[in-house]
Amino acid sequence: MRAVDLIVKKRNGYEMTREEIFFFLRGFSEGTIPDYQVSAWAMAVLLKGMSERETCDLTEAMIESGEQLDLSGVVPFAVDKHSTGGVGDKTTLVVLPIVTANGVPVGKMSGKGLSFTGGTLDKMESFPGYRVDLTKDEFLKQLKEIGIVLSGQTEDLAPADGKLYALRDVTGTVPSTPLIAASVMSKKIAAGAQGIVLDVKVGLGAFMKTIDEATELAERMIDIGTRFGNKVTVLISDMNQPLGNAVGNILEVREAIDTLMGGGPEDFREHSLVVAAHMLVLAGRSTDVDEAKAMCARSLEDGSGLEKFRTLIRAHGGDVQYLDNPDMFPTASYVETVDSWESGFISEVHAREIGLGAMTLGAGRESKGDPIDHSVGIVVHKKVGQIVEKSEALFTIHSNDEQSLKNAIERTTKAFKFSKSPVDELPLFYRTILS
Ligand code: URA
Numbered sequence: 026m027r028a029v030d031l032i033v034k035k036r037n038g039y040e041m042t043r044e045e046i047f048f049f050l051r052g053f054s055e056g057t058i059p060d061y062q063v064s065a066w067a068m069a070v071l072l073k074g075m076s077e078r079e080t081c082d083l084t085e086a087m088i089e090s091g092e093q094l095d096l097s098g099v100v101p102f103a104v105d106k107h108s109t110g111g112v113g114d115k116t117t118l119v120v121l122p123i124v125t126a127n128g129v130p131v132g133k134m135s136g137k138g139l140s141f142t143g144g145t146l147d148k149m150e151s152f153p154g155y156r157v158d159l160t161k162d163e164f165l166k167q168l169k170e171i172g173i174v175l176s177g178q179t180e181d182l183a184p185a186d187g188k189l190y191a192l193r194d195v196t197g198t199v200p201s202t203p204l205i206a207a208s209v210m211s212k213k214i215a216a217g218a219q220g221i222v223l224d225v226k227v228g229l230g231a232f233m234k235t236i237d238e239a240t241e242l243a244e245r246m247i248d249i250g251t252r253f254g255n256k257v258t259v260l261i262s263d264m265n266q267p268l269g270n271a272v273g274n275i276l277e278v279r280e281a282i283d284t285l286m287g288g289g290p291e292d293f294r295e296h297s298l299v300v301a302a303h304m305l306v307l308a309g310r311s312t313d314v315d316e317a318k319a320m321c322a323r324s325l326e327d328g329s330g331l332e333k334f335r336t337l338i339r340a341h342g343g344d345v346q347y348l349d350n351p352d353m354f355p356t357a358s359y360v361e362t363v364d365s366w367e368s369g370f371i372s373e374v375h376a377r378e379i380g381l382g383a384m385t386l387g388a389g390r391e392s393k394g395d396p397i398d399h400s401v402g403i404v405v406h407k408k409v410g411q412i413v414e415k416s417e418a419l420f421t422i423h424s425n426d427e428q429s430l431k432n433a434i435e436r437t438t439k440a441f442k443f444s445k446s447p448v449d450e451l452p453l454f455y456r457t458i459l460s
Contacts, residue, residue: 028058028066035069043082050086054185060192067189067198075203077248083203084249087211090185094161096217099169100130104308105218106300107209109242110142112230112380113267117145118281119289119297119325120304121175122333126324127301127317129308130172132164134182134216138389138397141230141380143277146177147389151275151354151399155343173337183211191393200232206245210253220256220307222300227455228265230376236261236455247460257460258303262296263451266374266409269293273388273402273423275354282351285331292408296453298322303457357400357423359430363438365419371407373442379403382436386422386429401425403437410450413443 052058096103138144146157159176233239243259250257269290271280283289302317311317324330387398404421424430
């Protein structure tokens with residue numbers, strides 16, 4: 026078999042056999058098929074697609090490129106969540122504590138942020154000392170002992186996915202439905218998940234621009250999950266505007282803490298409750314999403330979720346004083362609030378523009394490995410559908426240098442659009458698809 030023949034086959038729109046997919050992935054992992062051929066193949070896949078069978082074979086080949094975690098002796102049922110990436114998406118910080126507070130242990134592996142989407146690990150690293158590099162044994166021990174872990178993906182889980190994602194990121198081949206589906210599901214299955222809640226984002230700040238595209242991705246991932254014997258729930262959620270108000274690591278952590286204390290922005294609280302409720306249902310803790318949501322809401326009101334968050338931070342070596350006194354977190358040197366220049370209804374808060382604005386302030390990274398600044402970011406004070414009066418606060422920029430502050434103000438200003446007539450609020454969720 027020759028790699029070039031397989032590239033040509035895919036380029037011409039033909040289906041690859043299981044053997045061909047495994048040959049290609051193995052060659053890539055072992056370095057016998059070079060990056061330039063894999064890049065050409067990824068572009069052919071992006072343009073010509075893959076059948077469901079090919080996507081499942083690709084997922085399996087990625088899982089088999091590394092080790093698989095077996096959580097069966099550690100938790101009664103391994104439930105996990107994954108978001109396809111958004112702006113202001115700090116959901117995991119609230120969901121994990123409230124799910125575990127309801128008696129369902131969760132060991133989650135997460136990623137660092139890239140481009141305009143933030144990463145959960147970056148947010149957790151806002152707590153000085155928080156370790157995201159637990160070994161496999163540490164991960165399993167902590168999950169068994171305290172029932173909550175939030176760490177980085179160990180390098181031996183689906184390594185072919187990590188390598189392929191890095192290539193896709195620099196060759197314009199990220200937004201391919203089969204490649205995203207195989208990437209997400211290979212990581213989750215390799216990490217031992219039996220039940221997975223997938224939060225598929227759609228809109229201006231997401232890979233998927235339409236509900237139909239997001240639904241196609243959802244169905245692909247459900248198909249993969251079903252073939253691997255997993256229970257999968259997909260929530261298709263809005264990412265036209267940021268989730269909650271804060272974008273940027275410490276700002277988002279503080280918003281998550283407020284939410285765990287029973288406050289926080291209404292949209293973010295509701296989003297977190299729905300994701301958590303579906304996890305409880307998958308884990309068999311409840312048979313009804315509304316009942317599960319009420320259980321999760323109680324964990325926000327009675328402080329049990331906050332206590333689990335404290336347990337998590339302490340177990341990872343993080344300084345819990347910051348949880349009790351968030352004013353200890355460092356703040357940016359320039360904090361400037363911009364007032365609205367119009368009166369009316371907000372019709373757009375462009376998620377991607379806000380995410381890129383936060384990234385250029387230093388909250389995110391352009392390339393893997395870039396350092397980030399935890400204290401900077403953007404807080405939006407108005408969301409789509411809300412009324413704003415001229416001179417009312419619209420957004421606040423947190424920056425550590427003057428030029429970036431100016432650039433971010435300019436960019437964020439363009440992210441807002443207004444309407445003289447009433448505008449509907451954006452829905453939080455568009456569809457729920459169960460396996
Ligand atoms: N998230 C992933 O984990 N993989 C992708 O390919 C895209 C988003």
